[in-house]
Amino acid sequence: MVSRISPAQMRSRRIRERMIETLLFLCAASSVLVTIGIVAVLLVESWGFFTHVPVATFLTDTMWTPLFDNPRYGILPLLSGTFLSTMVALCVAGPLGLTAAIYLSEFASPRIRETVKPVLELLSGVPTVVFGFFALLFVTPLLQATILPNLPGFNILSAGIVMGVMIIPYIASLSEDALRAVPQALRDGSLAMGATKFETAIKVVLPAAISGVAAAFVLGISRAVGETMVVAIAAGQQPNLTLDPTQPAATITAYIVQVALGDLPHGSIAYQTIFAAGLTLLLITLVFNIFGFWLRVRFREEY
C-alpha cells in the first residue's frame, strides 16, 4: 500500500522545511550577533572613556590609578603586567610543550600517545580558579622556601609559571598536529642518510613544521594574555610598571576583575575604564589570533 502525499501536504511540508532552515540559519547567525554585540559594547563604553581621557594619555601615561582621588589613566602598567606574566608562561609552556610534542609525535609508541594525550586534555579541564589557588598557596611558598626567599606573597612569577602549565596541553597538541602532518617520506629520507631519529626530528621534521609550531606558540600567547583568574588571585592587583617578574603586578584582566568586585556606579568614568581595558585586551588577542591563523594557513607546506 502506497500512501500518496496530497499537494496540500506537500505545500505544508515545504513551508515547514523553509521554517526549519530559517531557524537553523538564525542559530548560526546569532554567533555573528555576539561578535557585533561585543564590539559595539566595548566601543560605546570606551567612547565615553576616551572623551574624558585622550588616547595619547591612555597609551603613554605611566600610572594607572582610576579609582584614586587624582586619577591617572595610563594603560602601560597593566600592559607590562600582562606582558610579563605572558612571557613567564611562554618560557614554561614553550620548551615543555614543544619537547612533549616532538616526543609524542616522533618517539612515543602509539600506546603511550593514546594514554598521554587524554590525560593532558584533562589538565585543560581544571578550572582556572583552582590553578590560582595552586599558584598562590603552593608555587609561591615553594619558590620562597627554595630559590627566592624574598619573593613577595603576590608575584607575577608564580602566576606566570602556573599559567604556563595551563597552556602546555594547548601548545603541545597544536605543535604535535603540525609535526605529525610532515610526510613520512621526509623522515625516511633523513634516516636513510644516516641521521639519528633525534637529528631527523630536530633538523628535518621541526623545520618542515615550523609554521604550525609558531602558530601554536602565538595562539598560546593569546590564551595567556586573556587568562584571568590565576593572575587575579596570585599576582596581586596593584598596577605596577615593572619588568621584574618577582614583583606583584596587575594585568588587564586582573584589573577588570578587581573593579567588577567593587560596586561602581553605571556610567561613571571608573566604570568605563574596564571597557577601555577590555577593548585593549580584545585588540591584543585579536592580533595574536589573526597572526596565528595566518601563520598556519600561509606557511602550510604542501607536500
Next chain:
Amino acid sequence: MAFEVVADSLGAQAKDSSKTVANIAVRRRRETIFKICGLLATSFGLITLALLLIDLAAAGFPRLSWDFFTNFPSRRASQAGILSAWVGSLLVILTTASIGVPLGVGAGIYLEEYGRRNWLTSIIEINITNLAGVPSIVFGLLALGLFVYGLGTGRSIFTAGLTLALLILPIIVVATREAIRAVPAALREAAYGIGCTKWQVTRDHVLPASLPGILTGVIIGISRALGETAPLITIGALTFIAFLPDSPISSEFPFVSFSWLFDGFTVLPIQAFNWISRPGSDFHANAAAAGIVLLAITLGLNAIAIYARYKLRKKLQW
C-alpha cells in the same frame, strides 16, 4: 705540490671518519638524553596535576563533610558551606545548557547540512573561529554592558546562564560540525533516495548517527562553563549569598516557576575565589574544599567525555 694537497685532504678525511665513528656514540647518547627530556616534559603536566590534587586534598579534605554542602557561607570559616554556591552553579548550568545546546547544535547543523558555500557562510565560520579565541572576561563585559544594563536582565541567574551559553557556543558548534562531518554521505543519499526531505534526513538519520560526538562536545562545554569565574565576576555576581533562589517547583498550578531565573546568585568557583582572597588559612581550607568539589565535577565530566570519544573512535566504522 698537487700530491701534498691530495694527501692532506685524504688525511683530513681519515680524521673526519674517525671523528664520525666517535660521534656516533655521542649522537646516540644525545638521542637518549632527548628521549628522557621528552618523557619528563610530557609527564610534567601529569606531575603538576598530581601535585595539585594532593595539595588540594591535603588542605581541603578535612573540611569536606555533610554540613559543608548544606551550610550557607558564613563569617566563621568552620561553619561556612557551599549550599548557595552549588545550587547556583546547578541553576546557572541548567540555563546555560538550555540556551547554548540548541543554539550551538542548530548552528552546527546549519553550517554542515544547509549552508551553501557563499560569503555569508564563510563569515559565520570565520566568526565562530574568532569567538573561540576571545578571552572569557570579554564575554563578561558584553554581558555587563548589554544584558545587565542594556536589556535590564540584572545580575541574575539568567544573565549568567546566557553569558556562559555564548561563551561555550564555539565549542558546541565545532563539536557538532565534526560529528556531523563523520556521518557518511551514503546514509544521507539513501534517505533522500526514499523521498525524505532535508529536515527528515537530518533529524532521523544524521543527528542520531552524530549524537555521541555532539554529546561529547556538549559535556566538555558544560564542564568549561562550570569552571568559569571571570565573566560571572564581571557581571557582578555576588560573592556572599546566604539565601537560595526561588524554588523551581511550586505548590500551585502550573507547579513550575521560573522566578529563580532573575534571582541573585553565586557559583562554586566564585565562592572558592572569595575564600582564597581572604587572609587566613581557615578560609583557605574552605577554598580548597570547594575546589575539590569543583574539580571532582569538572574532571569527572571531562573524563566521561574523553572516554566516550575514545570509545566512539573505536566503534565508528562505517
